[in-house]
Amino acid sequence: MTSSAGKELATLADQIADGLRGLAAPGWQQLEAWFAMTVVAESALLTVDDGSRSIRCQVSDAVWEMVRRHRRLSAGSECGPWWRLLVRIDADSVEVVADQGAEDPFPGEQLFSPDAYLADMERYPRDRLPVWLAAYIGRDERRSRPPQAAVDGMRADRRAGVRAVAVDGELPELAVVWARWAVLAAAFVAVGSGRGPRIGPSVGIFESAGRSGSTLTLLPGNRAVLSGGVWDAPVLDAAYNAGAAMPELFAGAPDWVADPVLNPRAVIGLLSFCCWWEAGQWYRGESAPIPECAPALPAVWTAGTVASVVGSLLDGRGGTAEGAELLVSAAQAGAVTREAIVQVFGDGADIDGALFQFMLADLVANHAAGIGATEALDLVREHIHRRGYDTTRYPLSTLRSDRISVGWLVRSPVPDGELALDRAVFYVADDGVVERSTTSVPLSVFITDFERRLRLRGNGRA
Numbered sequence: 001m002t003s004s005a006g007k008e009l010a011t012l013a014d015q016i017a018d019g020l021r022g023l024a025a026p027g028w029q030q031l032e033a034w035f036a037m038t039v040v041a042e043s044a045l046l047t048v049d050d051g052s053r054s055i056r057c058q059v060s061d062a063v064w065e066m067v068r069r070h071r072r073l074s075a076g077s078e079c080g081p082w083w084r085l086l087v088r089i090d091a092d093s094v095e096v097v098a099d100q101g102a103e104d105p106f107p108g109e110q111l112f113s114p115d116a117y118l119a120d121m122e123r124y125p126r127d128r129l130p131v132w133l134a135a136y137i138g139r140d141e142r143r144s145r146p147p148q149a150a151v152d153g154m155r156a157d158r159r160a161g162v163r164a165v166a167v168d169g170e171l172p173e174l175a176v177v178w179a180r181w182a183v184l185a186a187a188f189v190a191v192g193s194g195r196g197p198r199i200g201p202s203v204g205i206f207e208s209a210g211r212s213g214s215t216l217t218l219l220p221g222n223r224a225v226l227s228g229g230v231w232d233a234p235v236l237d238a239a240y241n242a243g244a245a246m247p248e249l250f251a252g253a254p255d256w257v258a259d260p261v262l263n264p265r266a267v268i269g270l271l272s273f274c275c276w277w278e279a280g281q282w283y284r285g286e287s288a289p290i291p292e293c294a295p296a297l298p299a300v301w302t303a304g305t306v307a308s309v310v311g312s313l314l315d316g317r318g319g320t321a322e323g324a325e326l327l328v329s330a331a332q333a334g335a336v337t338r339e340a341i342v343q344v345f346g347d348g349a350d351i352d353g354a355l356f357q358f359m360l361a362d363l364v365a366n367h368a369a370g371i372g373a374t375e376a377l378d379l380v381r382e383h384i385h386r387r388g389y390d391t392t393r394y395p396l397s398t399l400r401s402d403r404i405s406v407g408w409l410v411r412s413p414v415p416d417g418e419l420a421l422d423r424a425v426f427y428v429a430d431d432g433v434v435e436r437s438t439t440s441v442p443l444s445v446f447i448t449d450f451e452r453r454l455r456l457r458g459n460g461r462a
Contacts, residue, residue, distance in 0.1 A: 036083060037068070043110055085099065114138055178218070178361060179361070214229075227271060254278065273293045314345070330404065333405040334364075401428075406454050
């Protein structure tokens with residue numbers, strides 16, 4: 001675009017702003033106008049705020065003509081003509097922003113039919129479209145998978161010898177992913193955040209601030225489907241804008257990997273990955289490796305990453321990193337208690353809402369499973385007496401127990417003003433075996449071997 005064209009656009013923007021000011025009643029404080037346009041369709045939304053209410057107003061023909069001229073002139077820019085134009089005016093400033101759809105999809109009343117955008121591109125050809133818009137106007141076939149297509153696809157893959165790819169070392173096992181997803185969901189609910197993962201009946205849901213997202217759908221028979229889309233995923237960009245082949249996300253997939261259990265992005269052409277859990281293993285078709293899908297997934301990679309996210313949400317609520325680790329461990333054991341949630345978030349949080357997330361995930365403690373808290377305390381007291389440990393600074397009457405993955409962590413609270421350096425702690429496995437450790441050994445480090453030793457004894461639940 002030439003400098004003269006740029007000056008003309010700036011002049012037109014000022015004239016549009018002047019025209020909008022003339023439409024507002026005296027006493028206005030802010031005007032905001034959104035114009036949406038193609039060569040065959042147009043709409044406008046003008047709101048006037050007087051400090052007490054916002055009123056919708058009609059745009060005059062004179063303003064419309066200036067807006068049309070602005071768009072025609074913008075066609076000479078490197079990006080091509082805008083599809084939406086924002087004009088925001090207050091007493092001190094005027095803001096004019098051209099929107100090409102790169103950051104966000106257009107809202108419903110400013111999103112036209114696919115034919116309107118196709119007609120616009122005949123007049124103003126473009127080398128590239130935002131991925132969401134390219135999918136919307138149908139530049140490539142949809143990659144949805146209704147149940148009949150899933151059955152047909154599975155049979156075709158079997159005839160052709162197409163097999164799914166085993167996903168090794170990229171994701172924890174299903175039960176662990178599900179438990180960590182639930183911890184994160186409960187944490188965001190507990191602190192009153194509208195963002196973050198959520199748990200619904202047999203489904204985990206996540207939508208990131210960056211418009212990526214995924215769902216984890218549980219199915220009977222210890223099966224599950226993890227699917228979603230990364231905003232502006234390179235594989236979709238290449239398919240929609242460069243003519244590359246769309247990845248066969250469902251290559252080798254069983255017939256139960258179908259639309260009803262897939263992320264909703266599947267039906268709008270924005271699904272960029274799909275994995276499924278079957279027979280104790282994650283599989284995928286031609287999806288990218290899981291690390292490339294990370295923007296669309298909650299941080300379930302390790303117990304430490306989950307605890308770190310939970311810790312970042314505490315914001316002075318009094319919880320501890322150790323409490324967060326204990327909550328992760330309890331969730332992975334299906335043994336979450338209300339007390340464990342309170343220990344992390346305090347009584348002022350939405351404890352009921354957080355507990356409901358765990359209930360939906362079926363991870364609330366079943367007190368009939370394993371040994372109970374009282375029995376764990378008794379076993380530790382007996383162990384201490386039998387070994388003759390000095391309890392001068394560790395009164396047995398103050399011992400408390402916290403549920404972990406396959407048993408209990410038992411310790412005496414640290415007195416006020418002291419640091420918990422190399423302080424004795426005890427682990428009681430669900431088979432009654434007591435092990436002594438210290439606070440200098442991180443919980444996550446000790447539990448890994450603790451669980452392994454229990455399994456080797458033949459009484460593990462995992």
